[in-house]
Amino acid sequence: MSTRDRILSRIRRATAGAPDAPPVPRDYLRVHGSRTPAETADLLAANLTEYRATVHRTDEDGIARLLARLLAASRTVLVPPALPGHWLASATATRVHDDPASTPYDLDRVDSVVTGCALAIAETGTLVLDGGPDQGRRRITLVPDHHVCVVRVPDQVVDSVPQALERLDPTRPLTWISGPSATSDIELDRVEGVHGPRTLDVVLLGAQ
Amino acid sequence: MTGTHLGMPAFPPFPDAAREAVRDGVLRANLRHATHTIRGKRARAVAELADWERLRAAGKAVKDHTLRHLDRYLLQLEASVTAAGGTVHWAADADEANRIVTDLVLATGESEVVKVKSMATQETGLNEALEAAGIAAYETDLAELIVQLGHDRPSHILVPAIHRNRREIRDIFRSEMGGWGRPAPEDLGDDPRELAEAARLHLREKFLRAKVAVSGANFVVAETGTMVVLESEGNGRMCLTLPDTLISVVGIEKVVPTFRDLEVFLQTLPRSSTAERMNPYTTMWTGTHEGDGPSAFHLVLLDNGRTDTLADATGRQALRCIRCSACLNVCPVYERAGGHAYGSVYPGPIGAVLSPQLRGTAGAVDASLPYASTLCGACYEVCPVAIDIPEILLHLRERVVQGGPVTREGVRVRLRPAHGHTAERAAMRAARLLLDHPGALRAGERLLARARRLRPRRLPGPGRAWTDTRELPDIPAEPFRDWWLRERGNRP
Numbered sequence: 105m106s107t108r109d110r111i112l113s114r115i116r117r118a119t120a121g122a123p124d125a126p127p128v129p130r131d132y133l134r135v136h137g138s139r140t141p142a143e144t145a146d147l148l149a150a151n152l153t154e155y156r157a158t159v160h161r162t163d164e165d166g167i168a169r170l171l172a173r174l175l176a177a178s179r180t181v182l183v184p185p186a187l188p189g190h191w192l193a194s195a196t197a198t199r200v201h202d203d204p205a206s207t208p209y210d211l212d213r214v215d216s217v218v219t220g221c222a223l224a225i226a227e228t229g230t231l232v233l234d235g236g237p238d239q240g241r242r243r244i245t246l247v248p249d250h251h252v253c254v255v256r257v258p259d260q261v262v263d264s265v266p267q268a269l270e271r272l273d274p275t276r277p278l279t280w281i282s283g284p285s286a287t288s289d290i291e292l293d294r295v296e297g298v299h300g301p302r303t304l305d306v307v308l309l310g311a312q
Numbered sequence: 313m314t315g316t317h318l319g320m321p322a323f324p325p326f327p328d329a330a331r332e333a334v335r336d337g338v339l340r341a342n343l344r345h346a347t348h349t350i351r352g353k354r355a356r357a358v359a360e361l362a363d364w365e366r367l368r369a370a371g372k373a374v375k376d377h378t379l380r381h382l383d384r385y386l387l388q389l390e391a392s393v394t395a396a397g398g399t400v401h402w403a404a405d406a407d408e409a410n411r412i413v414t415d416l417v418l419a420t421g422e423s424e425v426v427k428v429k430s431m432a433t434q435e436t437g438l439n440e441a442l443e444a445a446g447i448a449a450y451e452t453d454l455a456e457l458i459v460q461l462g463h464d465r466p467s468h469i470l471v472p473a474i475h476r477n478r479r480e481i482r483d484i485f486r487s488e489m490g491g492w493g494r495p496a497p498e499d500l501g502d503d504p505r506e507l508a509e510a511a512r513l514h515l516r517e518k519f520l521r522a523k524v525a526v527s528g529a530n531f532v533v534a535e536t537g538t539m540v541v542l543e544s545e546g547n548g549r550m551c552l553t554l555p556d557t558l559i560s561v562v563g564i565e566k567v568v569p570t571f572r573d574l575e576v577f578l579q580t581l582p583r584s585s586t587a588e589r590m591n592p593y594t595t596m597w598t599g600t601h602e603g604d605g606p607s608a609f610h611l612v613l614l615d616n617g618r619t620d621t622l623a624d625a626t627g628r629q630a631l632r633c634i635r636c637s638a639c640l641n642v643c644p645v646y647e648r649a650g651g652h653a654y655g656s657v658y659p660g661p662i663g664a665v666l667s668p669q670l671r672g673t674a675g676a677v678d679a680s681l682p683y684a685s686t687l688c689g690a691c692y693e694v695c696p697v698a699i700d701i702p703e704i705l706l707h708l709r710e711r712v713v714q715g716g717p718v719t720r721e722g723v724r725v726r727l728r729p730a731h732g733h734t735a736e737r738a739a740m741r742a743a744r745l746l747l748d749h750p751g752a753l754r755a756g757e758r759l760l761a762r763a764r765r766l767r768p769r770r771l772p773g774p775g776r777a778w779t780d781t782r783e784l785p786d787i788p789a790e791p792f793r794d795w796w797l798r799e800r801g802n803r804p
């Protein structure tokens with residue numbers, strides 16, 4: 105008998121005669137509290153800030169200027185294939201395009217990366233990337249030390265984790281980001297930035 | 313009797329190991345600080361969710377339902393992972409899992425792998441098996457790195473180096489990093505920031521060149537084949553996305569039926585574990601993705617005693633565990649004894665019920681573990697999947713003392729009552745440990761009254777002759793501690 109069949113038959117023997125498990129109670133909340141879209145955006149900003157991300161707000165007219173300011177210290181910036189062109193219109197950093205042939209070493213030499221997102225979760229202060237064309241492959245938001253993520257408000261903001269899962273496609277590679285990389289492994293002192301980007305700027309893009 | 317390997321062979325029984333830990337003042341201070349800090353933060357994070365108890369009930373129900381139909385969900389998982397471009401392997405025990413992983417690594421032609429912290433591969437002792445095959449395995453979680461460089465063993469599920477303070481960590485980095493790769497800076501100080509930076513530089517060279525990674529997973533979704541890893545540092549993301557080949561070793565109990573089920577655990581796990589609303593990074597992947605991440609993905613499904621545990625109607629609830637470590641942080645015995653005393657990679661209350669089930673209660677360590685508790689019930693209160701750990705402890709004590717039917721390696725056998733005073737000795741030594749430490753005892757006795765009906769009917773060993781002719785005295789309804797307080801005043 106193969107190991108697979110042996111394990112399966114052990115499971116069947118172990119559960120034979122066990123009563124059927126009761127249905128899963130789904131009476132937990134879909135959302136915690138009720139908020140206007142503006143309040144939801146405020147909550148997102150507050151929770152992101154608490155986890156040491158820096159939150160900025162702007163509209164379509166101001167985004168180029170804001171991104172130019174956030175990238176002022178960067179010599180190079182990684183750009184996903186379909187990042188809206190006008191976002192980086194004023195930035196002076198040299199564009200590096202997300203190239204499947206690039207090695208991790210190539211990415212390690214880039215200063216910053218700018219992406220959109222799939223959605224953001226207000227209650228937990230979480231950004232979710234799904235590899236969409238304005239976000240690029242998972243590695244480009246990982247290796248550079250500075251990540252600027254643009255969230256369209258209110259369209260891309262949901263209140264809660266249950267709402268987020270409902271809107272996501274599980275077959276896409278998903279990266280959930282709640283604040284920059286952090287560790288508490290040394291006497292439980294929180295230290296930002298062990299391996300992922302140490303600086304996370306979040307831009308809430310919408311009517312101001 | 314059984315060969316189930318849980319990562320720490322040849323260890324003294326709990327009371328002996330614990331006694332040594334209790335004498336170590338630095339260790340106790342580190343542990344106390346750490347567990348109390350997380351405990352307080354966790355309570356606040358949980359209080360934020362008005363529906364916590366409902367989420368807890370849902371988490372329990374999802375897991376119970378999955379365990380009841382585990383065969384079906386594993387087959388569905390196998391089909392969906394395969395359809396998404398992954399390969400599924402099945403491992404009955406630690407040796408088989410290690411062999412599968414070693415062969416997969418050797419087939420890539422590589423001689424080093426980067427690892428994401430994973431309880432399953434600690435359980436199987438994978439690093440040692442890889443080393444024997446000439447493959448270097450680098451732990452990339454900061455705490456695991458500290459443990460690995462310090463030639464040490466993890467002592468906590470979530471913060472494996474919880475027993476080390478910053479000075480010890482600096483010394484380990486200074487003396488050991490150079491032997492594994494980029495050395496620590498000459499003048500490395502003991503500020504956590506500096507230490508984290510040293511780890512970043514040391515590990516980055518490994519991430520950038522790594523071709524093969526080994527991980528575990530927090531959840532795997534049967535319906536979609538989606539794998540889920542929660543972490544904080546980004547070392548997980550590095551390992552899960554940069555290498556060409558990814559091998560994930562996962563206990564068969566990690567499966568959940570649907571993508572939607574994650575909505576429960578993504579709310580309860582981070583809050584129970586690190587006391588955060590959400591951990592900094594979560595990665596989800598399904599098979600392989602053209603042009604993004606590893607081009608080869610292998611899932612190794614591990615039994616290693618889990619099906620035996622599943623066969624026990626009371627004990628099987630331990631398989632609901634999502635390894636959040638909340639029960640460790642509230643346990644008065646763990647706080648004093650430390651993680652190493654539990655003699656397996658699973659320390660604390662969950663270790664006390666899981667290890668003797670995965671390995672069987674025949675050995676001295678495992679016979680003693682069900683006594684490594686005061687039965688205060690705090691572990692049950694905090695558990696996000698409502699595992700009644702005290703109930704399982706009592707069940708296992710009864711098994712040690714009286715014997716009874718158990719399943720070992722798929723075969724139903726009858727365990728004989730403990731001989732050679734194993735159980736009695738274990739119980740008495742554990743009791744002495746607790747008597748030395750009144751705080752632990754106080755917490756425990758509150759539950760003892762409730763547990764009276766489960767006390768063993770007969771004593772093992774020499775005590776048996778005595779109990780053969782009379783009943784054991786009832787455990788008094790009033791805890792001894794309360795009597796003591798009343799009679800002797802509030803002296804410790």
Ligand code: SF4
Binds near residue numbers: 662698
């Ligand atoms: S037993 Fe419960 S509290 Fe303990 S680690 Fe497992 S899930 Fe967490």
